[in-house]
Amino acid sequence: MKRTIALFIVVMMLGSVVIGCSPTGQTTQAPKTDDIPVLTVMNWKGYGSDADYSAKVFEEMYNCKVEHVYFTSLEEMLTMLRTGGLGTIDALLPNSNVLLQAIQEGLIQPIDTSKMENYNDLREDLRNFDDAIDENGDVYGIPWAWGTTSLGYNTDLIDEEITSWKALWDDKYAGKVAYFDDYNTAILTAALYLEEEDPYNPDLAKIEEALLDLKANTRTYWSSYDDFLKPFSAGEIVIGNMWVGLASTIYRSGDPVNYIYPVEGAVGWSDFWAIAKDAPNYELALKWVDFMSGVQFQTDFANDPYGAIPSNTKVLNSLSDELKMAFFIYPEPPTNLVMQASQDEATKQAWLEVWNNVKSK
Numbered sequence: 001m002k003r004t005i006a007l008f009i010v011v012m013m014l015g016s017v018v019i020g021c022s023p024t025g026q027t028t029q030a031p032k033t034d035d036i037p038v039l040t041v042m043n044w045k046g047y048g049s050d051a052d053y054s055a056k057v058f059e060e061m062y063n064c065k066v067e068h069v070y071f072t073s074l075e076e077m078l079t080m081l082r083t084g085g086l087g088t089i090d091a092l093l094p095n096s097n098v099l100l101q102a103i104q105e106g107l108i109q110p111i112d113t114s115k116m117e118n119y120n121d122l123r124e125d126l127r128n129f130d131d132a133i134d135e136n137g138d139v140y141g142i143p144w145a146w147g148t149t150s151l152g153y154n155t156d157l158i159d160e161e162i163t164s165w166k167a168l169w170d171d172k173y174a175g176k177v178a179y180f181d182d183y184n185t186a187i188l189t190a191a192l193y194l195e196e197e198d199p200y201n202p203d204l205a206k207i208e209e210a211l212l213d214l215k216a217n218t219r220t221y222w223s224s225y226d227d228f229l230k231p232f233s234a235g236e237i238v239i240g241n242m243w244v245g246l247a248s249t250i251y252r253s254g255d256p257v258n259y260i261y262p263v264e265g266a267v268g269w270s271d272f273w274a275i276a277k278d279a280p281n282y283e284l285a286l287k288w289v290d291f292m293s294g295v296q297f298q299t300d301f302a303n304d305p306y307g308a309i310p311s312n313t314k315v316l317n318s319l320s321d322e323l324k325m326a327f328f329i330y331p332e333p334p335t336n337l338v339m340q341a342s343q344d345e346a347t348k349q350a351w352l353e354v355w356n357n358v359k360s361k
Contacts, residue, residue, distance in 0.1 A: 038065045039284050042077060042092035042276075045070040046306060048145070049093070049292065053300040058291050064284060065075065074098045081107040083278060089276040090285040096270045097184055100131035100139045100342030108274040110138035115286055118293040122311045126270050131342050141272030142289050145301070145308035147327075148334060149185050150266035152247045153239035156256040164273070165193035165262045167239060168208075176219045178240030179220035179230055183355035185267050186211065188338055189241055192264040199265075199338045204354050211358040221359065225249070240265075245308055248326050252305050261334040268337030270311070302327075309333070 039058075045068075055066040069085075071077040074095055076099045081089065086107065088241035094102050102108045113119040119127070119142065126132075126143035133139055153162060168177050180186065190207045191199035219237050222228040228246055231237045233255065273289040275282060291297055298310040302323060309327050310316050316333075324330035343351070 017297060019260060022239065029199070036063065036065050037281055037284055039281055039288055040067050040069060040088060041288070042071060042080065042089050043155060044072075044093070045082065047093070048297075048301045048304065048307060051300075051304065052274075053304075054292070054297055058262055058288060061291070062284065062287060078102065078105070086276060087278045087280065090279040090281050091288050092274050092276055093144065093271050094274055095139065095192070095307055095340065096129065096131060096272065097112050097340035099129075099214050099272055099274070103131075103134060103140050106277055108132075109277045109279070109282075110139050110140060111142060111275055111289065112286065113139050115140075116290040116293065117270045118290055118312065121295075121314050122293060123313055123316070126311055129270065129272075129339075130174075132272060141274050142272050142293060143311040144271050144292055146268065146270040146311055147244040147308050148261070148268050148337065149189070149241055149243055150247075150259060150268045150334075151239070151262050152155055152242040152250075152257055152259040154235070154256055155258050157235060157238045162239075162258075162260060162262050165189065165264055168217065168241070169193070169214055173239050175235070176218050176221050176261075177214070177217040178222050178231065178237040178242070179218050180241050180243075181223045181317070181359075184343075185241070185287065186358075187351050188340070189269045191212075192262070192266070192338065195264055200341070204350060207228045208354045208357060211354070212361060215361075244328055245306065247328060248307075249305055249324055251328075259328040261336065265336040265338055268334075268339045271308070301333050 041049055048054060050068050059066055066310050069080070069089065071080060074097070077092065077094065078098060078101065081092070082105070126146060129143065132141035132143070148227050151162065151165060151167065167173065168179070187202065188199050188205055190210045191202040194202070194206055196202040196209055220227065220231060225246060228240070228242060229250070232250070233303070242259070244259065247257055250257040258288070273292055275285045275289065293312060295312060295314055298312040298315040301307040301316060302310050302319060309329060321330055
């Protein structure tokens with residue numbers, strides 16, 4: 001494979017932190033609150049790890065406290081780590097397109113997978129994702145959930161069969177297209193539409209021209225669930241690129257949606273758990289990463305309407321047909337994916353410039 005919500009305030013950690021904690025039942029007397037280790041987790045708000053079936057269960061298992069720090073973008077997450085997060089954050093959830101950057105900047109540390117019970121149950125291709133492993137073979141990212149950003153549309157308002165990204169550029173959908181406001185996804189999607197030989201190194205002049213053409217059809221550049229769901233539900237937008245989680249939410253609510261993988265391919269992504277450099281509770285963070293990879297959590301997360309496709313193959317293979325349909329991976333997951341991956345700074349800035357130019361014109 002190619003290498004492919006609320007604004008937080010960093011809270012000061014407890015002055016006395018015990019590294020590691022014992023499973024519930026091994027002590028005869030509950031420890032004082034001040035003696036309970038606190039695991040600080042950095043994630044998107046409402047994205048699985050702060051659910052009752054995760055944090056509360058983990059706290060009971062290991063007699064500890066889980067506190068969350070939320071970010072609203074991946075760049076914000078990186079900035080938090082650079083500006084005081086190291087030494088206070090234990091575990092965090094970088095996406096596939098920033099994982100290598102976090103490694104190179106020394107923001108995260110190697111994970112001892114030999115101490116994990118569930119590591120070998122995770123998808124092999126994601127375990128071997130280039131950006132998750134350094135040149136020495138040290139693992140920095142544990143694949144947790146994965147998905148796609150592909151083409152979705154309202155089946156009540158569109159009755160034709162759509163198979164290609166070209167539909168977004170069709171004049172019949174002028175003013176009714178939603179397009180994800182993310183430079184990386186925007187350019188990869190346009191590269192697929194143009195059938196560029198190498199989507200990671202496309203002709204940026206052609207990409208900009210295509211995105212400017214698409215702008216005539218675009219009603220909104222969306223960046224959150226609400227940004228998409230509200231105009232979609234109102235019929236103001238009828239088609240666009242969307243996260244599989246968005247499509248799943250619409251599908252499970254009973255509203256009309258079809259989510260397809262165009263013949264040109266789709267954008268893929270994966271979220272990875274990582275352990276921050278200088279994490280106050282490394283061993284506890286390791287238990288957390290393992291717990292989040294296990295069958296119990298991954299099954300509950302897959303059944304959550306706001307969940308994602310599990311990386312644990314035992315869970316993935318045991319999903320009901322109904323759930324596979326809800327995740328649009330029935331009968332099989334898509335294979336023609338261009339995975340988001342980290343970029344060097346020059347490429348990142350060039351892509352950002354193109355996307356900013358498109359939005360400003």
